[in-house]
Amino acid sequence: xxxxxxxxxxxxxxxxxxxxxxxxxxxxxxxxxxxxxxxxxxxxxxxxxxxxxxxxxxxxxxxxxxxxxxxxxxxxxxxxxxxxxxxxxxxxxxxxxxxxxxxxxxxxxxxxxxxxxxxxxxxxxxxxxxxxxxxxxxxxxxxxxxxxxxxxxxxxxxxxxxxxxxxxxxxxxxxxxxxxxxxxxxxxxxxxxxxxxxxxxxxxxxxxxxxxxxxxxxxxxxxxxxxxxxxxxxxxxxxxxxxxxxxxxxxxxxxxxxxxxxxxxxxxxxxxxxxxxxxxxxxxxxxxxxxxxxxxxxxxxxxxxxxxxxxxxxxxxxxxxxxxxxxxxxxxxxxxxxxxxxxxxxxxxxxxxxxxxxxxxxxxxxxxxxxxxxxxxxxxxxxxxxxxxxxxxxxxxxxxxxxxxxxxxxxxxxxxxxxxxxxxxxxxxxxxxxxxxxxxxxxxxxxxxxxxxxxxxxxxxxxxxxxxxxxxxxxxxxxxxxxxxxxxxxxxxxxxxxxxxxxxxxxxxxxxxxxxxxxxxxxx
Numbered sequence: 197x198x199x200x201x202x203x204x205x206x207x208x209x210x211x212x213x214x215x216x217x218x219x220x221x222x223x224x225x226x227x228x229x230x231x232x233x234x235x236x237x238x239x240x241x242x243x244x245x246x247x248x249x250x251x252x253x254x255x256x257x258x259x260x261x262x263x264x265x266x267x268x269x270x271x272x273x274x275x276x277x278x279x280x281x282x283x284x285x286x287x288x289x290x291x292x293x294x295x296x297x298x299x300x301x302x303x304x305x306x307x308x309x310x311x312x313x314x315x316x317x318x319x320x321x322x323x324x325x326x327x328x329x330x331x332x333x334x335x336x337x338x339x340x341x342x343x344x345x346x347x348x349x350x351x352x353x354x355x356x357x358x359x360x361x362x363x364x365x366x367x368x369x370x371x372x373x374x375x376x377x378x379x380x381x382x383x384x385x386x387x388x389x390x391x392x393x394x395x396x397x398x399x400x401x402x403x404x405x406x407x408x409x410x411x412x413x414x415x416x417x418x419x420x421x422x423x424x425x426x427x428x429x430x431x432x433x434x435x436x437x438x439x440x441x442x443x444x445x446x447x448x449x450x451x452x453x454x455x456x457x458x459x460x461x462x463x464x465x466x467x468x469x470x471x472x473x474x475x476x477x478x479x480x481x482x483x484x485x486x487x488x489x490x491x492x493x494x495x496x497x498x499x500x501x502x503x504x505x506x507x508x509x510x511x512x513x514x515x516x517x518x519x520x521x522x523x524x525x526x527x528x529x530x531x532x533x534x535x536x537x538x539x540x541x542x543x544x545x546x547x548x549x550x551x552x553x554x555x556x557x558x559x560x561x562x563x564x565x566x567x568x569x570x571x572x573x574x575x576x577x578x579x580x581x582x583x584x585x586x587x588x589x590x591x592x593x594x595x596x597x598x599x600x601x602x603x604x605x606x607x608x609x610x611x612x613x614x615x616x617x618x619x620x621x622x623x624x625x626x627x628x629x630x631x632x633x634x635x636x637x638x639x640x641x642x643x644x645x646x647x648x649x650x651x652x653x654x655x656x657x658x659x660x661x662x663x664x665x666x667x668x669x670x671x672x673x674x675x676x677x678x679x680x681x682x683x684x685x686x687x688x689x690x691x692x693x694x695x696x697x698x699x700x701x702x703x704x705x706x707x708x709x710x711x712x713x714x715x716x717x718x719x720x
Contacts, residue, residue: 197541198548199502200236200243203459207240207427208249210457216241217428218320219256222282222305224267228485228509229464230309231316235498236429236461238318239552246551254423255320259283259302260329260409262376279377281370281409283326302326316491317555325415328422329406335387337418338403340451341366341410342384351446352413356438369401369408376408417444421453428456429503435460462506488614489515490607492564496522496553500546511619519570525550526561564603568595570611573604575698577611578626579706589706593662626703628711629693631718636689643678644686645720650676651687652716660709665701690719 197205207214218237220230237253244251260281266274271292277285286294287304295304302324310322328334341348345366353360363380371379371393378394388400389408401407409415419425434440441458448455485494488511497518501507508514529550530543550561568590576586586608590596596604614620640648650672658664673683685695691703691712704712 200239203240204243211426213250214426215424216253217425221258221261222302226309232464253320256323259324259326279375332404335404337451355443366414372397413440413443417447420448429459429461461503464507464509492553499549499552513621523565632690662701662705
C-alpha cells in the first residue's frame with residue numbers, strides 16, 4: 197500500500213471525517229522544500245477521497261506572525277516594522293522599500309505561491325490566520341491558555357528543555373505602535389489583556405479580535421482544535437523530540453481538544469547543497485522549479501518517496517533519470533497475479549505513486565507522458581529553434597499524430613527554459629560543429645577516418661531515418677573491422693566536438709542531409 201493510502205486507512209480508524217492541514221509563514225520567497233509538506237498533506241487528502249473517506253484539505257497561512265528581522269531582500273526602512281503582524285506590513289517594492297500601493301506583505305508573497313500550487317493540482321481551502329483571530333475563533337482557546345498559563349509554561353519547559361522567562365504569557369498583545377515586540381502584559385480580565393508597551397504607553401487587547409496572537413507553540417496547538425485537524429505533517433524540526441509537535445499535544449488537550457496523530461516528514465535537499473533554507477539562500481523556488489520541471493514529475497518526486505526519507509532535489513542530470521523512470525512506469529505499469537508479498541507491496545506503491553502524481557485527480561497517467569520521451573524532447577529543443585519544426589519532426593517520426601496536446605506544449609516550454617538556464621547539465625548540451633576542430637581531428641585513428649569517409653558516401657543517398665543510420669554504422673564498422681563504439685566516438689567528435697552525447701543517429705537525422713554533408717565535406 198502506498199504511504200498516503202496507508203495513512204488514510206490509519207486515520208479513518210481513529211477519526212470520522214478528515215481535516216488534513218498544512219501551513220506556511222509568508223515572510224519571504226517560498227522554496228520547493230515547502231512543497232514536501234503541502235504535497236504530503238494533499239496526497240493524504242486525495243488518498244482519503246479515493247478510499248471514499250470524507251476529507252477536506254486546508255492550508256493555514258500564518259499571516260499574524262510578526263516580522264522577526266529585516267531580511268536581505270528588504271531595505272532598512274523595514275526596521276520600524278519588526279514585531280508587526282505580516283498582514284499589517286506594506287509589501288516590498290522590487291528595490292526592497294515599502295510599497296505605498298496598499299498591498300500587504302503577507303499577500304505579496306502568498307499570491308504567486310498559491311498560483312504555483314494550482315499548476316501542480318493543489319486546491320486547498322486557504323485559511324488566513326489573522327482572519328481566525330479577527331472572527332473571534334481563537335477567543336475561547338486564548339482564555340483557556342491564560343487561565344492555564346502555569347501549566348503550559350511547565351509543559352513547554354519540561355518537554356522542550358527550553359527555559360521560559362518568568363513573565364512569559366501565552367498571548368502577545370500588539371502595542372500602541374503596531375508591534376508585538378517589547379509589550380509587557382500587566383493583567384487580564386476577559387475579554388481584555390492589559391499591557392504596557394516599550395514606549396511606556398498603556399493599553400488593552402481584545403482576545404476576540406486580532407489585537408494580538410498566541411506564541412507559536414500555543415497557537416499551533418489551539419488551531420488543531422479550532423479547525424478539527426486530524427492530520428498535519430510536520431517537518432523534522434517541529435517533529436523532533438521536544439519540538440513544537442510534542443509540546444502541542446498536551447497543550448491541545450489542555451485547551452479542550454484532541455490533537456492529530458504525529459506525522460514527521462524529512463526535508464528536501466538541493467543535491468550537493470544540503471537542506472534548503474530561505475535565510476541562507478540555498479533554495480530554488482516552486483515557481484522556478486515549475487518553469488523547469490513538468491508538474492507531474494514534481495509530484496512524482498514527492499509521491500515515490502516515503503515521508504521519513506529525505507529527497508535530493510536535482511534539476512541537473514538526475515532529472516533525466518527521474519523522467520525516464522516516470523515514463524517507463526507509465527508506459528509499462530507493474531501488474532501480475534500471485535506475486536510475493538514484497539513484490540505486491542512494490543507494485544501497489546508504484547501504482548499509488550503514479551496515481552497521486554497526476555495534476556488532475558483520477559486522470560489517466562498515460563496522458564501525462566505527452567507521446568515523446570523527456571530525453572528526445574531535450575534533443576529536439578536544442579537542435580530546432582522553432583516549435584513548429586519540432587511538431588513537424590514528431591509527426592514525421594510518428595511520436596504524435598497531428599497537433600501536440602497541452603501536456604506536450606507545456607513540456608516543450610519548460611524544456612526550453614531548462615536548456616537556457618543554469619541548471620541544464622553540460623554533458624547533455626548539444627552544440628553542432630560546423631566542422632571538426634584540428635584538436636579533435638588529431639584524436640581520430642586512420643580506421644576512424646576511413647569509417648567516416650565511407651559513411652559520408654552512404655549518406656549522400658541513403659534513407660534518412662534513425663534506423664537506417666544505425667544500420668549503416670553497424671555495417672561499416674563491421675566491414676572495416678573497428679569496434680562500433682569507435683565508430684560512434686568518431687561521429688561524436690565530428691558533429692558535437694565531444695566523444696559522447698545523446699543518440700547520435702537521432703541528431704543526424706533531425707538535421708538536414710545537406711547540413712550533415714557540409715560538416716563531412718569541411719572535415720574530411
